[in-house]
């Protein structure tokens with residue numbers, strides 16, 4: 001019995017060390033809004049395993065205190081607290097947060113696009129953004145709820161309306177596209193996916209997701225190339241279909257969200273050269289009316305440190321980018337227009 005306990009602790013310790021090899025130097029409060037959901041629960045679990053997190057604050061319209069009680073028994077140092085779904089609860093949960101992750105909202109069912117979630121999730125994200133703008137205007141806000149191409153502009157407009165918008169602190173989480181693009185190329189090329197890091201630019205839905213294989217030195221041709229791009233662009237649909245009405249990607253998204261939060265924490269705690277593709281207020285295509293765009297972004301203590309240009313692309317990739325920009329512009333404008341007309345109190 002004792003031996004078994006020793007073994008399991010050491011195996012789990014090794015997993016934890018491999019997953020997050022950092023030693024915490026600075027304390028950070030991280031808040032998850034939608035913490036009892038399909039993404040929220042495993043995301044909160046991964047954040048509890050991260051030694052860079054000192055306090056984990058969980059909020060949901062139902063079930064956050066239960067998730068918090070469960071996770072709080074894990075033998076890592078961070079304090080975990082779940083909050084009741086009241087205005088005071090969400091305020092307390094957000095106050096002092098350095099990072100706020102928002103996976104609150106409904107997921108897709110087969111046959112739906114992400115844009116079909118717009119009305120429901122737009123209101124949810126708008127209201128949570130209002131609470132964040134009031135309680136922690138300087139926090140990094142990480143929007144996961146779909147449609148990201150519209151929920152990020154909605155969040156920005158809420159922060160602007162309260163006079164606290166800082167474009168360096170608002171991120172649409174597109175890490176799952178990078179994770180998929182890297183995994184899928186490794187399957188084709190029989191490489192170690194951990195060593196792949198395919199840049200994905202644009203936005204987070206269908207044709208707005210543009211993987212840049214050429215920048216990783218790969219050149220697929222013909223049907224193989226088209227199938228790879230289609231799989232990256234519609235990887236989310238693959239999961240939605242497979243789950244058959246029970247939701248969309250949750251576990252891979254939790255990993256991707258935890259990875260992005262870890263990158264921000266590393267950068268905030270002084271690590272240089274931390275770069276992740278993410279959907280931000282970007283100058284790259286503003287002249288074409290596309291005000292938010294995902295590209296490689298260097299992170300720092302103030303959030304966005306540097307937005308890297310897209311760089312050299314092939315003619316084929318330029319074709320994908322042209323389609324992306326057209327769709328993205330519409331998604332962004334839709335979010336901005338809706339929230340301006342529906343800002344509420």
Ligand SMILES: NC(=O)c1ccc[n+]([C@@H]2O[C@H](COP(=O)([O-])OP(=O)(O)OC[C@H]3O[C@@H](n4cnc5c(N)ncnc54)[C@H](O)[C@@H]3O)[C@@H](O)[C@H]2O)c1
Nearest residue numbers: 034036037038039060061104105106107144145146176253
């Ligand atoms: N950015 C991405 O790459 C990505 C990937 C996967 C899923 N998503 C999106 O993430 C969202 C969540 O997906 P899920 O599978 O976790 O859904 P889910 O239904 O399992 O969980 C959502 C949670 O949000 C909570 N919630 C709803 N309204 C809330 C509010 N006003 N305040 C606080 N909590 C609230 C619900 O109670 C629920 O627990 C969806 O919109 C989905 O499309 C994005």
Ligand SMILES: O=C(O)C[C@H](O)C(=O)O
Nearest residue numbers: 108146235236237248249
């Ligand atoms: O596909 C979805 O609806 C969820 C998410 O955006 C994904 O890419 O898996």
